[in-house]
Amino acid sequence: MGWRRLRLLFLMLTTSALAQSPTPADSEPTVQSLLLRIQQMEKRINELEDHERKQMASAAETSATGVQPGAVTAKPLSETSEHAEMSETRETERRFPSLQIRGFGDVDFSATDQKGSISGFNLGQLVLHLASPLSEKVSYFGEVSFTAQPSSYELSVERTIIRYDYNDFFKLSFGKYHTPIGYWNAAFHHGAWLQTTIARPEMIKFGGTFIPTHFVGLEAEGNIPSGGLGLGYNVGLGNGRSSFLSKAGDSGDSNDNRAWVANVYARPPRFYGFQVGASVYRDKLTPKPGQNFGEWITAADVVWTKERPEFLAEFANVHHRDEFTSITWDSQAFYIQLAYRLPWQQSKWKPYYRFEHIHKPETDPTLADVLDLSGSTLGVRYDITTYAAFKGEYRNSRHGVGEPRVNGAFFQTAFTF
């Protein structure tokens, strides 16, 4: 008797459990049937619209269908479907120029145990990005930033580029760029929302002098026919650094020597997410009249851009030579960043870690404001929505030789709009 009761209990439990738990097999047919229903309704709407059009056409006994300038031309179809197609095509037609504006912003909080530091909030950069195709093969891109200063906001043109595409292998552009040295500088730009971490690595921070982040001139870029290697290149010729070494020569070069940069990278299609690259940059620096330094920067990067995991690593060597005394200096910097998008809670959490290092000879006069650095960053990014994120970081770093290590907590909300 007890055995029968147990069997009955088991049957009731399993049946009710099966009835209550929604399985993919239960939900998928429902979704599919809904999709089918939507498609049927779309067809029905088209039929009704066609019918209405026929009635209007017979009433007016006229049919006027003119193609607007710039619209994509359609192949001849039946009169009614032609109208339907045009109404749909109009949504996807290309208009020139066609300006798109996107904004980026962030609000930050920082607190450190460094002597003399003040904790508190600060507004990050407000960035506006402009993109406008001018024709099938000509496009404009612009980026302006508003940075909070003690008494006002500083407006800067970060990038302004007009690009002519010949094909995938040759695209020529003119303007102001982020110098294609390494990976980060040409990948993340000024929108903090785009990057995983709160701040850029020190070696390529905006306003820093270790690597020239901006470049004014012309650039050729494209793919290199290379089969499975997926090679690409950027070659640029421009003004290089101005007399303020952290600035590009927007208003003109500081000497009669042009800077040039070459970057080659490989994105093998079979290893989707992987990229490896190498860059060379050559310039002549004139920080003051009569002071000239030759500059060679060589850099290499390897990245895995998928988020499970995300891996970014860059190394750069900056070589300076005093043209008067022939004294040379070599400075090195690198960072390694590892992140992982966690699969739980709709993949909103992304913890990360970065180690970065800078070594600079103390006597190099051109990098006077660069300090030796050894630092770690441990943080997490939480994507509130597709277009906004919270980030929290703990940093432990030593700036300068023999200086104490500094601990800090940093928070940021970054977004695009």
Next chain:
Amino acid sequence: MERFSRPRLPFDTLMTANWKLASQALLLSWLCLALAPPLAAQRHDVDIAVVVHPDTPISNLTLPEVRKVFLGDRQYWSSNIPVVLLIRAPVARERDVVLKIIYQMSESQFKQYWIAKIFRAESATAPKVVYSNDMANQLVTAIPGAIAFIDSKDVKAGAKVLRVDGHLPGEAGYPLR
């Protein structure tokens, strides 16, 4: 008190009736569950065709090459024909397949990818959105250089369907399903 009490059925009789009923319910549930996945799978087995404008000078791509096109890394079929990407709006099986197999991204990652792509000045425009397979069929034949993913059952007769890894939709080894 005893005359007001309801007549009792023998427990064995009750158990036998319940047992039969429960057994039938369980059998039916298991049958439904066993049949449901194959039925659902049949719907999901429909291949997604890669359809291009008839004048596109290409008829076969490997899956990595299709990915390169849809990632915006290849933007021209030839010097005169730019690639025009057409992608279904959200909540469509074609979009799910493209995001899962081609982009290997979630919906959020896909949106973020194209914001970043345009922000990097690597592409001036994002893929164009189509709202039905009918619309995709019409636009892919109307726009030079257009490429779209369409349920192979809905592809219009005479459309130019690409081989992917040497296979057409419906053939063994076709990767987009």
